[in-house]
Amino acid sequence: MGKGLKGLKSTFSVLALSALVVAGCSNNETSSSEEKNVNQKGAMESYNVGDTFKSSEEFDLSILYMDQPTYPYKEDWLLWDHIKETTNVTLKPTIVPLSDYPQKRSLLISSGDAPLIIPKTYPGEEAPFVASGAALPVSDYMDKMPHFKEKVEKWQLEDELKGLRQKDGKFYVLPGLHEAVWPDYTLIVRTDIFEKHNIAIPKTWDELYTAMKKLKELYPDVTPFSDRFTFNSTLNIAAVNFGTKAGWGFGNGLTYDESKDEFVPTATTDEYKELLTYFNKLVEEGLLDKESFTQEDDQAVQKFVTGKSFIINGNSQTVVQHRTDMDKTLGEGNYSIAKITVPGGPAGDLMGGSRLENGVMISSKAKESEYFDAILQFIDWLYYSDEGQEFTKWGVEGTTFTKAEDGTRTLVEEVNYNGLNPAGTKDLRIDYGFSGGVFAYGGTTDLLRSMMSEEEIKFQEDMANRKTTVPAEPPIPYTVEDREQVTLLSTPLKDFTDQNTLKFILGERDLSEFDAFVKELEGQGLQQYVDLANKTYKDANK
Structure with missing residues (x-):
């Protein structure tokens, strides 16, 4: 009898332990599932190359903005309005003058007050912020950025990106990506x-x-x-x-x-x-x-x-x-x-020259945001998609430019940019906020040359035909x-x-x-x- 009770007790103990294990697994799965979703608020469930990013709900996103004296910041630029209309994201800029940008950027990061997006960061300028953990290791999240990833693979930029990797094998800045080396000066x-x-x-x-x-x-x-x-x-x-x-x-x-x-x-x-x-x-x-x-x-x-x-x-x-x-x-x-x-x-x-341009550093604080995945998708679309790059460079089709069936873009009659349409009474940068130094970097050679005069295209062709690119x-x-x-x-x-x-x-x-x-x-x-x-x-x- 005693032996039977003892055996029954052991059986109950095993069942109880099994239940605890099952319950524990269930709780872990729930916890893991919750953790997986905690940073996905606003993110698109399906987001691939060619998709336009649009958050499932509106949210604000802080950004460091370098203010150019030749086309100073305006709150009512079409740039801001169209970004919000297209993506459901309202950018909240911290305005910093061009002359103070590197110093102010360092101070804001060091004090922990930097916005989540830190553009106009040249490769190498992110290095001082790696050890402190202030900069996000963006290479960990390439799968969430299909446009960036696609351009790196399509243009075979892997070797150039190696130069950005720190001792841990990761890189901490998203550079602007050019299809080809192009000289300017x-x-x-x-x-x-x-x-x-x-x-x-x-x-x-x-x-x-x-x-x-x-x-x-x-x-x-x-x-x-x-x-x-x-x-x-x-x-x-x-x-x-x-x-x-x-x-x-x-x-x-x-x-x-x-x-x-x-x-x-x-x-x-x-x-x-x-x-x-x-x-x-x-x-x-x-x-x-x-x-x-x-x-x-x-x-x-x-x-x-x-x-x-x-x-x-x-x-x-x-x-x-x-x-x-x-x-x-x-x-x-x-x-x-x-x-x-x-x-x-x-x-x-x-x-x-290099095919890597100044780009975006992301504050590690972004990882704590419930909109983290949406932020990565937004940056990927705005800075690396063909659509986003055309938008930040040319503006809004039908308002600042028109596009022919063959893809040729033309500024509308009243808009001028860098002498491209000198009769225009409004400036694409000053009056609308497009083609500025904070967003419009990188892209295809076609997009780059789309805003060049015939004289400049001839210069580019002469350089490309006569020169040999210095290897990285x-x-x-x-x-x-x-x-x-x-x-x-x-x-x-x-x-x-x-x-x-x-x-x-x-x-x-x-x-x-x-x-x-x-x-x-x-x-x-x-x-x-x-x-x-x-x-x-x-x-x-x-």
């Missing part, structure tokens, strides 16, 4: 002056030197070349064809040597010295204005548009602005200017600790390089002291910096 020249004196438009930097020598003889009171952007853009475009990096493109100060499969310090190379020697010659012979390195942009522009210089660096937008100014200063029909194909150099006819360099995925060390080393090294680059070009330091300059860099920890980079690179590729 080059030299703008007074083509009428060149033609008047039968001077050929230069195709190499050596030919530019010869042309400027001739101009100086003809116009002894004019310094042929007076530049803007504190000469950083010119150094950038020239460096590529000298086989090095400088100016805006100096980056981390390292250049990958494929033959050695290692990184070398850029500023110590023969190619960098050759670049400095060339521009020092221009300064010494009075062909390049010394003030190019220190003057405000407006000062350089005034010299160019009033005939006190004949060459300046610029892009497709600045050439239009210069024409507007020169119509007033020199008189319409009394001049002609044009962008020239970037001159070739000792390294050949190369085209530097392999990534250096530092650990959090190493990145701090890298920052401590690289900042003073770059500052010292910038100072001496200027001195060498201006002749304030003789180029015979270049070897001494290299030793001074080594004394400031250059070798330690290079060794750390190469160790990280080698370890990552074992």
Whole structure:
């Protein structure tokens, strides 16, 4: 009897335990299901390539907005209204002036007050916010962003994205994606002056030197070349064809040597010295204005548009602005200017650049939002779908532009954009908010060229036909600790390089002291910096 009761008790215990296990599984499944759905409020159940995102309910979304002085923020832009109408999302911008954007962005992120969407973030600018966990590891959520994923695969951008990956193998910024490399900055020249004196438009930097020598003889009171952007853009475009990096493109100060499969310090190379020697010659012979390195942009522009210089660096937008100014200063029909194909150099006819553009960093706080999936779908549609990219660039079909059966887009009669429809009385950016720097980046070559003048398309075609794209360099995925060390080393090294680059070009330091300059860099920890980079690179590729 006792044995039977004991056996019965054991049977009940097993049944009870089984019930608990079943109940536990059921509760876990429920909990898991609830957790799965907690971030899906407003998200579309089916969202694929070609779909227009529309939240199932209205919600507000905070965004950092860089305010351009040439087309300042307006609350009543059609841009905002149409975004809300199309997606059910009301963007709530935190307005930050262009001049303060990087600093203000850092302060807002560090204080925990940053909006959830942080656009206008260039690849590399997200790195300081990785260790703190402030930036979302967006690579974890590619499956929720079909348009981004599709363009990466279709345009074979995987190798370029590798350069964004941190030590943990993830990337923390969604870059703008271009179908192809496209150059914008080059030299703008007074083509009428060149033609008047039968001077050929230069195709190499050596030919530019010869042309400027001739101009100086003809116009002894004019310094042929007076530049803007504190000469950083010119150094950038020239460096590529000298086989090095400088100016805006100096980056981390390292250049990958494929033959050695290692990184070398850029500023110590023969190619960098050759670049400095060339521009020092221009300064010494009075062909390049010394003030190019220190003057405000407006000062350089005034010299160019009033005939006190004949060459300046610029892009497709600045050439239009210069024409507007020169119509007033020199008189319409009394001049002609044009962008020239970037001159070739000792390294050949190369085209530097990347297919990755500035893009979007997402605050890690977005993960806590009940609308998290909807936020990812919204960003994916607005920044990476063909429809969203056309919308942020051209505006609303029937209101700001029309579209023909063959896909050709045309601004409506009253709307102007960058000289595309000069008779228009309203500006696409100023009056409507489209084609601004916060949204309209990336896309197909067709979309990119759809807003270009015939002159600009010709420049793009010339560059594409004549140049060979410089391949992307392999990534250096530092650990959090190493990145701090890298920052401590690289900042003073770059500052010292910038100072001496200027001195060498201006002749304030003789180029015979270049070897001494290299030793001074080594004394400031250059070798330690290079060794750390190469160790990280080698370890990552074992």
